[in-house]
Amino acid sequence: MTVRVRFAPSPTGYLHMGGVRTGLFNYLFAKNQGGTFVLRVEDTDLERSKPEYTEVILDAMSWLGMPPDEGPYYQTKRFDIYHEKIEELLASGHAYKCFSTPEELEADREKALAEGRKPMYSRKWRDRSDYPEGEPFVVRIKMPLEGTITITDMVQGTVTVDVKELDDFIIARSDGSPTYNFVVVVDDATMDISHVIRGNDHLNNTFRQIPVYRALGYEPPTFGHLPLIDGLSKRKGSMSVQAYREMGFLKEAIVNYVSRLGWSHGDQEIFTMEELEQYFGFDHVGRSSSSFDQDKFLWVNAEWMKRLAPEELASRWLPYLKEAGYDVDVDERLIAITALMRDRANTMVALTEASHYFFSDEVTYDEKASEKWLKPGGLPGFRTLVERLDALSDWTPQTIEAVYKEVMAEFELGMAKVAQPTRIALTGATNSPSVYELVATFDRDVALARLKKGVTYYESRVGDA
Incomplete structure (x- = not known):
């Protein structure tokens, strides 16, 4: 099998550590298997998607050293394909028009809750053809009514869901716009994606998407659902790649640390990108959640500051020194200061603070x-x-x-x-x-x-x- 994977961020915010981990695992798997790493920008949320977010995501991926082999592809430029596939499903009988009003849907929901049932669409329009003219409608996919759906997940193992748990979900809204669980199938299928590697929070979506693959005549890809990362917060992990760069984290350290959130290779802790590409595989990706440990992250960054050649580290350090207002250049003196001081700091910002006396004219005696x-x-x-x-x-x-x-x-x-x-x-x-x-x-x-x-x-x- 030719491996083709995709990373599909939404440009509704910056690229944070959870997104980096998903993108990195896709990238490493593609490189390890001699495959193709595709970038797709899922920008159909027109209200929240912004071009500047797309730019910072692309900038972060480039800086981290995981550029796509193909793309970026933009969902907003693929609406003709989605509409064509919706018409195919309507014509083949795998989808139908639903004219239920919001009031009817809410009444059905309240009734189900009152009876202790899971709220699901009643499917009242599933087998009807007496469509009222001029009335608004949505398009729903016909889910199978009996049996189970089973996937063999690269991380979670064998997972089975009874189709009775699945709803005839909407694939096109009343304004004609397609929904996420539909367009992602069309994209992955038409882009020949062989393996879908994403967070475990998408596992439920997978069982809704598989019938769409089959209705369109496509073979579903192999799935790998990564456990979520514990301990992410506004101050830890959920900050953008650019924010960590501004704090003085090296790109090697970010890639190294994130690679170990759910994957291991013996007792080794420090990896180059080349080593990660060589060793990465899903046989050592765990099912349990990993924790974001800021202290461990700082340790990895400190280790990388020691591993880079002083000349290279001095070049990386220069922008932080300029930001601090120091008029310096990469010369023998700065390289010597770098070699002397790098063991005494765990970020480039901390290195600047620890070395201030080399660049300031005034000395304040403690x-x-x-x-x-x-x-x-x-x-x-x-x-x-x-x-x-x-x-x-x-x-x-x-x-x-x-x-x-x-x-x-x-x-x-x-x-x-x-x-x-x-x-x-x-x-x-x-x-x-x-x-x-x-x-x-x-x-x-x-x-x-x-x-x-x-x-x-x-x-x-x-x-x-």
């Missing part, structure tokens, strides 16, 4: 840190350290380390008594990377200017020891 570490006994050694660093021409972590060890031995000082005043002078606080790497990563002139200013600040606190 009072608690100063009180704890700027003691009289350490000043002579720190002053000598700065003098000897000023005389140092080879500005590397190794040469800087040698100066520190020389001064510590000479003044019999522990590492903290020289390292912490250094950090305070350079960054304003004591939370920073290795002091040798820190000093070396600063431009030499900037580092020395701050260290000398730090000596003056140290003296102002303890006197000229």
Whole structure:
């Protein structure tokens, strides 16, 4: 079988993590099977669908690295096909015109509820031909009246529904517009979709759609209904791809994390897109719901920040630095800062915040840190350290380390008594990377200017020891 799958978002909002997972699983299955990934935009909700939502969905898919092989196709450009198929079903007797008024339908519904029955259409127009002229009508599909419908789902296994649970649902409204459960069948059938992979919330729709396939003379595709994701909220998971990008999540991390929401490959946690394409299959997609864990998501993002080459990460970091107002370029200095600081942050925004002292001219000294570490006994050694660093021409972590060890031995000082005043002078606080790497990563002139200013600040606190 030639695998053809489709991702069919509605442009009524942004692409959130649930939508990303559906699109990704379709994309990975197509790539793993050497098939075709089709994008269809289901834009028949004319009131809520907006072109700008279509653009951000396409932008998100492109940025994440899962472009379609075909499409996008737009449902609003396919109405002629839908109307043609509705006429086919009316002509073949698989659909019928229903002239029941809203008042009649409501009365039937209230009666069913009063009698403890499931509200369903009475089918009063199913076998009639005495149509009143000029009266509004809808078109309904004729559901089978006896038996069951069974599907062998790639995720849920064998699922059976009694047809008595199914209604003769509307396939065309009174204004002639087709309904979702009809157009999706026509689209999937005419686009030769072999596998329909979507959320488990569509499982009930599947049993309504299968009789439509058969009435139109099409073989239903293979279905795979993914369990829903628990824990999504306005602040977790339901934000758009663009919002996560603005927060500083890498595209590799988003794809990696979302791929693990319901699928696994042994104990492996970190995957490249190439590995996902190689390993993905429905034999390891679970039936139970998965939970969106923001902390785990941040961990995956931090891992990817460590895995990218410093040069690549610096290029990705640049827009966030520009947004923060820093006038920087991707050069050796920024690459060095990136390599030094990336282990200390889990998003690009957090990296910007953690590294602010490399890009700001002003240093604000933390009072608690100063009180704890700027003691009289350490000043002579720190002053000598700065003098000897000023005389140092080879500005590397190794040469800087040698100066520190020389001064510590000479003044019999522990590492903290020289390292912490250094950090305070350079960054304003004591939370920073290795002091040798820190000093070396600063431009030499900037580092020395701050260290000398730090000596003056140290003296102002303890006197000229």
